[in-house]
Amino acid sequence: MSDLITDRLVLRPWPAAEVSAVVGDSRLPHWAEDFPAEGDRVIAGFIAEQPDALGPYGQRQIVERATGLVVGAVGLFPPTEGTIEFGYGVVPSRRGRGYASEAARAIAAFALTAPGIHTVRAHVELSNPASARVLEKAGLSRVGDDGETARFLSRAPVEHVDVQQRDRGEETWRTTTGRHP
Secondary structure (H helix, E strand, C coil): CEEEECCCEEEEECCHHHHHHHHCCCCCCCECCCCCCHHHHHHHHHHHHCHHHHCCCCEEEEEECCCCCEEEEEEEEEEECCEEEEEEEECHHHCCCCHHHHHHHHHHHHHCCCCCCCEEEEEEECCCHHHHHHHHHCCCEEEEECCCEEEEEEECCCEEEEEEEEECCCCCEEEEEEEEC
16 A cells, blocks of 8 residues: 655555554554544554555555654545545644645545545534634535534545655655545
8 A cells, every 4th residue: 555645744554563552552652742642542443443444545644754753643434425534633742733634635635536436525523613624724615514513525526636655665656636626
């Protein structure tokens, strides 16, 4: 599976050893001091129970390129009828830097390259307006809410975004082109 490379981040598949470390409450030296956050623990548990969540259109760690530290997670969930959902989280020490929007923009563009996928969606709690702004900055449009959560979508075709991919274990690079509204 390929890494997704943005200007400041690498979105890489979760290594099995790191899933085990998070589930086992261990610490690794290349993690930000506040990684894993609660959401990262939930995702690691999900991966441990569903190893197919590490497929090409699955779960990834967010790595800060400047430091090499893991600072969060972003990932795609199994699609239904041409629509794929994603979620994300960045540790508190790295919030306010635009990392969540950068990761969300990259994963959404990548998701729209998946065979049969025409829509990317995400949900946020209405009590979390910062997360809603992340999705707006990532190019998704708010399409409604149910009183507790807001729904956001991006549909193909959308505006041009390039995301570099690096195959794990090789120095092969490709550019994925997606489009955002």
